[in-house]
Amino acid sequence: MENLIFSLNATVPIFLMMVLGYVLHEIGWMDDEFASKLNRFVFKVPLPLLLFGDLATVDFDRVWNVKFVLFCFGATVVSIAISAGISCLWKDRSLRGEFIQASYRSSAAILGIAFIQNIYGTAGMAPLMIIGSVPLYNIIAVLVLTLFKPGQSGLDNGVIRKTLKGVVTNPIILGIAAGLIWSLLRLPMPKIMGKLVSEVAGVTTPLGLMAMGAAFDLRKAFARVGPAATAAFIKLVGFCALFLPAAVRLGFRQEELVAILVMLGSATTVTCFVMAKNMGHEGVLSSSAVMLTTLFSAFTLTGWLYILRSLGLV
Numbered sequence: 302m303e304n305l306i307f308s309l310n311a312t313v314p315i316f317l318m319m320v321l322g323y324v325l326h327e328i329g330w331m332d333d334e335f336a337s338k339l340n341r342f343v344f345k346v347p348l349p350l351l352l353f354g355d356l357a358t359v360d361f362d363r364v365w366n367v368k369f370v371l372f373c374f375g376a377t378v379v380s381i382a383i384s385a386g387i388s389c390l391w392k393d394r395s396l397r398g399e400f401i402q403a404s405y406r407s408s409a410a411i412l413g414i415a416f417i418q419n420i421y422g423t424a425g426m427a428p429l430m431i432i433g434s435v436p437l438y439n440i441i442a443v444l445v446l447t448l449f450k451p452g453q454s455g456l457d458n459g460v461i462r463k464t465l466k467g468v469v470t471n472p473i474i475l476g477i478a479a480g481l482i483w484s485l486l487r488l489p490m491p492k493i494m495g496k497l498v499s500e501v502a503g504v505t506t507p508l509g510l511m512a513m514g515a516a517f518d519l520r521k522a523f524a525r526v527g528p529a530a531t532a533a534f535i536k537l538v539g540f541c542a543l544f545l546p547a548a549v550r551l552g553f554r555q556e557e558l559v560a561i562l563v564m565l566g567s568a569t570t571v572t573c574f575v576m577a578k579n580m581g582h583e584g585v586l587s588s589s590a591v592m593l594t595t596l597f598s599a600f601t602l603t604g605w606l607y608i609l610r611s612l613g614l615v
Contacts, residue, residue, distance in 0.1 A: 322514025349476025356480025375435025
C-alpha cells in the first residue's frame with residue numbers, strides 16, 4: 302500500500318493540473334488561442350530558464366553521466382527504428398510520418414520535468430535525459446514528416462537546412478547549452494539573477510500542464526483509432542517493457558531510472574500535432590495519439606512507477 306500511495310502522490314497531482322486546464326477550457330476561461338499562446342510561452346521562456354537554472358548552479362563534473370546520456374540516445378534511436386518498421390503496416394503512406402513521430406516522441410520536457418520534480422523536488426536527471434533524446438526527437442520529426450508528407454517524394458537541401466536551424470535555435474537546447482556553459486566556466490550566480498530565474502522558472506510546471514489540459518479535445522481522441530491506439534500502446538507500454546529492464550541491468554536507479562521512465566512512457570507531446578499541421582499533414586492521427594496517450598498515461602505511468610518502487614529501484 303505504501304508503494305501505491307507513493308506512486309499516486311507522484312502522478313495524480315500532475316494529471317489533476319491537466320484536468321484543471323481542461324475544465325477551465327470547457328467553461329470558457331481558457332480558449333484555444335490562449336492555450337496555444339500559453340503553450341508557446343512556456344516552451345520559449347520559463348522552460349528554458351528552468352533548465353538553465355538547474356544546470357548553471359550545479360557542479361557539472363559531478364553530475365555528468367556519459368553512460369546515462371548514451372543510453373537515452375541509443376534507446377531513442379531504437380524506438381524510432383521500431384516505430385518506422387511498424388508504420389509499414391499502414392497502407393496509406395501519408396499516415397506513416399505522423400505515426401512514427403507520435404509513437405516515439407515523448408513530452409519529455411514539460412511533463413517529464415513536472416513528474417521528476419514532484420518526486421524529488423528538482424529536475425534531477427531530466428536535463429541530461431533531454432540532451433540525449435530531444436535533439437534527436439526534433440531532427441527525426443522534421444525528416445519523417447517531410448519524407449511522408451502528402452505529395453512529397455524526398456528531401457531537399459532546403460529541408461535539411463531548415464532542420465538544422467530548428468535544432469540549433471530550439472529554446473530547450475539553448476537553455477541547456479547556456480546552463481552547461483555557465484556551469485563549466487564556474488561563473489557565480491548573482492543573487493538578483495538567481496531569484497529572477499527561479500521565480501520565472503517556477504511557473505513552468507503549472508502553466509505547462511494547464512496549457513496541455515486546455516488543448517485536450519476528447520472528441521478527437523478516437524479519430525484514426527487504429528493507428529492512434531497502436532501508437533499509444535507502443536508509447537505507453539511497449540518501449541517501457543523493452544528498455545526499462547535493460548536500464549535496470551545497466552545499473553540505473555532512482556532519479557536516473559525515473560528520467561528514463563519519463564522518456565520512454567510519458568504522453569506524446571502536443572508539439573507532434575503542431576508540427577504535423579504546419580508541415581502539410583492532416584494532423585488527426587497526431588491529435589488522436591496525443592489525446593489517447595495523455596488520457597491513459599495517468600494509469601500506465603502510475604503502474605510503471607509502482608512496479609519500480611515495489612522492486613526498490615526508485
